[in-house]
Every structure is written in C-alpha cells, then in structure tokens.
Amino acid sequence: MIRFVGAGPGAADLITVRGARLLAEADLVIYAGSLVNPELLDLTGPSCTVMDSASMTLEEVVSAMEDAEAKGWSTVRLHTGDPALYGATREQMDELDRRGIPYDVTPGVSSLFGAAAALGAEFTLPGVSQSLIVTRAEGRTPVPEGERLASMAKHGCTLALFLSAGLLSNVEADLREGGVDPSTPAAIVYKATWPDEIVLRCTAGTLARTARDAGVSKTALVLVGRFLGDEYDRSLLYHPGFSHGFRTAEKGADGALPLADASAQPSSEAGGR
Template identity: 55%
Template structure:
C-alpha cells in the first residue's frame, strides 16, 4: 500500500478526476486540507474510513498518520485542493515519506486557475494577444524571489492569475499596474466552481475596491490581462487557409479532388 497525493479539484466535487475519486473510495485513511478542500468530497470515502482534517495538524503529525496506515497495509488518500503541483506544500511531505521509505504516488487534479477561466468564459492564451500565462502570488509570510515580484512580472503583460493574495489586493494591483497600467482589465473570482462562486469585473484601478465592498478577503483569484477582452486573432488551427498534418487547406483539398476525378 502507499500514500496517494490527490488533486481534489477547485471545489466542485465532480471536478475531481476519475482516478482521484476511485482512490478516495478505496482508501482506509483520508487526510484532507480542511481549510480549502470542499468537505462534500468526503462523501466519496468509505463509511469506515478514518478521516483527518490536516488544517490543525503539523507536518510531523501528518507523516506519522501516513506511516502508521501504510505499515498496516492500508491505502492513504491525501487530498489537496486544486492540482498538487501548485501551492500545495506536498514537496516537504514527499521528502519526509522518502526519508522513511514510504511509497507514494501523485495524482494531478483540476486547478482553480482553470476553474476561474471557465467561470469568466475566457481563454488565457489568445492568438495575437498572449501566449503566456503567469501563475504567481504576492510576497507575504512566504517570501517571493525579487525577480518574481509582481512589478517585475507585470512588464511582460502576459495573462496572469494571482493566487493567495486576496487579502492584499490594493497593494497587489498597484504593483501590477507598473507594467499593465491601471486600465488593464481585471476579474476577481471568489471560490471558483463552488456553489457560492462570485465574479467581480473591473480594472486594476478599481478591482480592489470592488472586492472590499463585497467583503472578499480570501479564497479568490485575481485575473489580469487583455485576454479578458476576448479580442484575439482567429486561431490558425481551424482556419480554412491553414494546413497541417490532419487537414489540407481548402484550396489544396479542392485541387487534390480535381486531380483525382480528372475534372
């Protein structure tokens, strides 16, 4: 048996992956990030499963629970919000498990940035607009390298999704305005994919004030960039004048047809 780090998705219980749901149903022990993971997901767990909320536990206590279960031949489902590769603090758990010789596997999930894009009905990467997405956070108790400051990143004017910064939006928007400008379009998505999801639209000049009026101080993502205007060029992938390995452009297809028929 082993520990399974499972990306539980952004909130909607149906946005957990098929594999993640299967492993959650099979696990004898479930450890979930109670401050962020939707407790509705626990409905997939076995009635007799031992369930622990990790929000009140230390790393050492979490690893002890994992080790005890695996040594007994039990499967452990470790639920993290969104996708495990982003702001999930799994690396320190992985290193602790490896030090104790405990096997593990990582099961990716749907990130909240994907759910936020779906909520605002936009695509981060628009032809002729932006082909880069920046996922970042503002420095707080967890520092951020100086080269990755919001002011430094803003000069790229790429599509951007800001995590873990809803409590300091005023400062964050001022720093982002360095490169984007105050009139850059912005959207704040609160609890993306949850029943209480809320979306605020504005610009870097006013989105923080809008959030304050709504009382939003956590569990929200800030989206910034021209992709929110939805004015990119048409994709070449489906353009009739563009050919690729699976389709000839229309004039080529017509000539090919004429050659074959002799018309």
C-alpha cells in the same frame, strides 16, 4: 502507499475518476479541511478514518501517514485543486522519502481552470497573450527577488494570482510598477465552481475596491490581462487559408487574418497558433 490526490477546484463532481476511486478504497484520508469540499468525503468507505489537516503540522501529518503505513493501510492525502500548485507537497514527499514510504500523485483540476470556466475565458488568445504567469503577491511569505509581481507584470503576459485576495492594494501598486495600465481588464473569481461562486469583473486599477465592496478577502483567484478583452486574432487552426496535417487550405481562401469580433469563439486547441 500514500496517494496524493488533487480534489479539484471545489465542485465535488470535478474530482478525477481515479481520485474518486482512490477515496473509495482508502483506509485513511487526510484532507485540507479549510479548502476541500467536504462532500468529497462522502466518497469514502464506512470504515475509513478521516483527518482534517487544517490544524495539523507537517510533523503530525507525516506521523499519521507513517502510522497508517505500518498498519498496511492505503492513505489518501487530499489536496485542493492540483497538488502541484501551492500544495506544500514537496516537503511531505521528502519526509516520506526519508522514511522509505512509497507514494504517488493523482493530478486534479486547478482552480485556475475553474476560474477560466466561470469567466468563459481562454488564457492564451492569438495576438493577445500566448503565455500565462501563475504567481502570487508577496505577503508574510516572501517570494524570490526575481519573481516579484512587478517584475512578472513587465512581461505583458496573462497573470493569474493565487493567495493574493487579501493583498490587492499591494497588487495594484506592483502592477503599476510593472507597467500594467490601470484600465487593463481584470477579474476576481471567488470559490470557483463552488455553489457560492462569485465572479467580479473589474480592471487592474480597481481590484482592491471591487473585492472590498463584495466582501471578498480570501479563497479567490485574481486574473489580469487583455485575454479578458474583446479583441484577438482568429486562430490559424480553423482558418480556411491555413494548411496543416489534417486539412489543405481552401483554394482562393482569403489569406488575411482579421480580428475576430466579440461573439467569435476562439479555438481551444494548441495547434496552428
């Protein structure tokens, strides 16, 4: 059995309980060595075989899985963050399907959420942005024409850019083309949740300079949007004038929903938004 496991954003204790158990039970672990925290390998048993996939091709990875399956081994394919985001897992799964090898997936905490935690930020703020676009800048690997960053930026949603820290001059140009004001708040989070995490706050128009000055060119998430600002609407969920299935509106409560001040804590729950 092949177990695709999300390693989490970096900190070893952010792997899921299930993921940690599967590592402890594994006979073979193939991990993304350039991205996964090597401390996670301490969770494996003494007889476990460990392979670093950083220098391997897809064919070599699948061949190792196939050999392990023939021996009756349990294999963990350890991917950074959550395997569903930029994990190149579909092509592995298709090859396993062709070989009749069973697999399952254990999700992980994405660096997307590790970065939000580092910033103390909420991506979906009432009255500011209720949608999050997860994408990347176009580099050597193209993106579909309808998904160019300039097109995505036109929606005015919160933007989270993976694999783009080395392309920030292009990102700035695409954001301008998409109508994003250069003064829009932005942030670059390098190695979210790792011990050497760096949080850089800037604007949409100063991304490239900020990264260059800090020496950041990879392993960073780029975030752009007014969710990083100070103003947002108070959540209805905890408003005294709002009724829902668990609470009746207070009699005589002020029905107005003023902008929260910068010290207010917005709700992190989905209802009543």
